[in-house]
Amino acid sequence: MSEKNRDGKRSARERMAVEREKQRAAEKRRRALIVGASVVCVLGLAAVVGVLAANSGKDKKSGASGPVVSPSGATGKDSLAIPVGKDAAKSALTVWEDFRCPACQAFETVYRPTIHQLVDSGQLKVEYHLVTLIDGNMGGSGSRDAANAAACAQDAGKFTAYHDVLYENQPKEASDEFADSSKLIELAGKVDGLDTPAFQKCVKDGTHNSWVVKSNQAFQNGHFGGTPTVLFGGKNIYADQTMTPAKLKQMVEAQNKG
Numbered sequence: 001m002s003e004k005n006r007d008g009k010r011s012a013r014e015r016m017a018v019e020r021e022k023q024r025a026a027e028k029r030r031r032a033l034i035v036g037a038s039v040v041c042v043l044g045l046a047a048v049v050g051v052l053a054a055n056s057g058k059d060k061k062s063g064a065s066g067p068v069v070s071p072s073g074a075t076g077k078d079s080l081a082i083p084v085g086k087d088a089a090k091s092a093l094t095v096w097e098d099f100r101c102p103a104c105q106a107f108e109t110v111y112r113p114t115i116h117q118l119v120d121s122g123q124l125k126v127e128y129h130l131v132t133l134i135d136g137n138m139g140g141s142g143s144r145d146a147a148n149a150a151a152c153a154q155d156a157g158k159f160t161a162y163h164d165v166l167y168e169n170q171p172k173e174a175s176d177e178f179a180d181s182s183k184l185i186e187l188a189g190k191v192d193g194l195d196t197p198a199f200q201k202c203v204k205d206g207t208h209n210s211w212v213v214k215s216n217q218a219f220q221n222g223h224f225g226g227t228p229t230v231l232f233g234g235k236n237i238y239a240d241q242t243m244t245p246a247k248l249k250q251m252v253e254a255q256n257k258g
Contacts, residue, residue, distance in 0.1 A: 068210045071151035080215045085125030091252045093126045094231040099146035099166045100134035104228045108167045114245035124252050131219040133227050142178030147212040149184040152202035161191040
C-alpha cells in the first residue's frame with residue numbers, strides 16, 4: 001500500500017473519530033438540557049407551592065391561620081358557598097371564580113345581564129365559590145383579599161352589587177391592586193350603604209381570609225381545570241364553546257318546565 005493511501009485511510013479514520021466525538025458531545029449536551037429542564041419544572045412547581053403556602057400562611061393582615069369565619073348566610077358543605085337568588089328556584093348555577101381572573105371578568109361581562117334577569121325572576125339561584133388561583137400563579141394576595149371583602153359585603157347584604165363592582169374595576173392580572181385594603185374600601189363607596197365602619201374593619205382585619213383559603217382548598221380538591229368553572233346540571237358550561245347567554249336561558253327555562 002502506498003504512503004499516500006495509508007495517509008488517506010488514516011485521515012478518514014481521524015475524521016470519523018472526530019465526528020463520533022462530536023456526536024457524543026451533542027448527546028451529552030442533549031441529556032444535560034433534558035435534566036436541566038426537568039429541574040426547572042420541579043423548581044417552578046416548588047415556587048408555586050411556596051407562593052400558595054405564603055398566601056395561606058402567617059401574614060399580619062391575613063388572618064389566614066386564624067379561625068374560619070363563614071360570611072352570613074353561607075351555605076353548602078363547610079358553608080363555603082355564597083348563595084344568590086331564591087331558595088325555591090328549580091335551576092341552580094355553581095360558579096367558582098377569582099376576582100383577579102380576566103376570564104372570570106369576561107364571563108361576567110357577557111353573562112351577567114342574563115344571570116341577573118333569571119335570578120331576579122326567581123328562575124335561577126347561583127352559588128358563588130371564591131378562590132385564589134391568580135395569587136398562586138402570579139403571586140400576591142389580591143384574590144384572597146378581594147374575596148374576603150366580598151364576604152364582608154355578604155355580611156352587609158350587599159354581595160351581588162359589590163361582586164359586580166369588583167369585576168367592573170378589575171386591575172390587570174399581573175397587578176395586585178386588590179391587596180390594598182384602601183382600594184377595596186374605596187370601591188365599596190360605589191355600593192349604596194356598604195362603606196361602613198363594620199365593613200372597613202372586616203376588610204382590614206381579614207375576617208374571612210381563612211374561609212377564603214378553605215374555599216380555595218375545596219377548589220383544588222375538586223380538580224377543576226381553572227376559573228371560571230361554571231356548573232349547570234353538573235357540567236361545566238364555560239367549557240362548552242357553543243354556550244351563549246341565550247342558550248343558558250333556554251336551558252334554565254327548559255329545566256324549570258321539566
